[in-house]
Amino acid sequence: xxxxxxxxxxxxxxxxxxxxxxxxxxxxxxxxxxxxxxxxxxxxxxxxxxxxxxxxxxxxxxxxxxxxxxxxxxxxxxxxxxxxxxxxxxxxxxxxxxxxxxxxxxxxxxxxxxxxxxxxxxxxxxxxxxxxxxxxxxxx
Amino acid sequence: xxxxxxxxxxxxxxxxxxxxxxxxxxxxxxxxxxxxxxxxxxxxxxxxxxxxxxxxxxxxxxxxxxxxxxxxxxxxxxxxxxxxxxxxxxxxxxxxxxxxxxxxxxxxxxxxxxxxxxxxxxxxxxxxxxxxxxxxxxxxxxxxxxxxxxxx
Numbered sequence: 321x322x323x324x325x326x327x328x329x330x331x332x333x334x335x336x337x338x339x340x341x342x343x344x345x346x347x348x349x350x351x352x353x354x355x356x357x358x359x360x361x362x363x364x365x366x367x368x369x370x371x372x373x374x375x376x377x378x379x380x381x382x383x384x385x386x387x388x389x390x391x392x393x394x395x396x397x398x399x400x401x402x403x404x405x406x407x408x409x410x411x412x413x414x415x416x417x418x419x420x421x422x423x424x425x426x427x428x429x430x431x432x433x434x435x436x437x438x439x440x441x442x443x444x445x446x447x448x449x450x451x452x453x454x455x456x457x458x459x460x
Numbered sequence: 461x462x463x464x465x466x467x468x469x470x471x472x473x474x475x476x477x478x479x480x481x482x483x484x485x486x487x488x489x490x491x492x493x494x495x496x497x498x499x500x501x502x503x504x505x506x507x508x509x510x511x512x513x514x515x516x517x518x519x520x521x522x523x524x525x526x527x528x529x530x531x532x533x534x535x536x537x538x539x540x541x542x543x544x545x546x547x548x549x550x551x552x553x554x555x556x557x558x559x560x561x562x563x564x565x566x567x568x569x570x571x572x573x574x575x576x577x578x579x580x581x582x583x584x585x586x587x588x589x590x591x592x593x594x595x596x597x598x599x600x601x602x603x604x605x606x607x608x609x610x611x612x
Contacts, residue, residue, distance in 0.1 A: 324509055
């Protein structure tokens, strides 16, 4: 467990939670990133302004974290196989919107409000993701 | 005026969300995959960081929803946009399975994927490829969902 960063996890979780709580109590909305992406892509949908602003502010926050506390930011390494990245991104995006939520909307907000649909979704995607990792790392 | 307020709140929430994901290390696919690799527990290769993040966020959001249920409306908008309890249907199950496969293959979900943009350095093209796939998948789901009558 040499990579375990409990302090990073706790401080990061605190900020993510405060962001989602703030958004709920100020704007009345669920922090669901794939849903915000969907709304930002819909030309005829409700107002897109805040959704586009939200999405652009996420990397701004990441950049701020690096600028303000470089020591707190762990390194980022992606897989580098193009087909894997493209297919993985595609089915993650498609699945999240068919199922109406991802790790943020179902996993965090839905489970916290004890939504039956979100709990089922979260159990399924955690289990399937763990099986996928098992298949890739231990069976291949 | 409402539109401007929505945008300002979205910028504050989005930026804080991005800082949190980055500090938590969730923008690094390897940390996510190391958490999901439960078979590595006996060999000591398991990374519980994502579990700490998840439990911390859930504790705060339990409190936030308890507050929300006591209020008629949010502070800066007309009403709450919290989804009502629907049924467990095929799209939910199939979508969750597909999302789990994609998440498990790469280790990135939608929030961390866009948060990683300023962090990937020389791997920027790899991230762009993932984001193209991600947005294409979201767009296809929009088309599929609008093609059939909306479930009640």
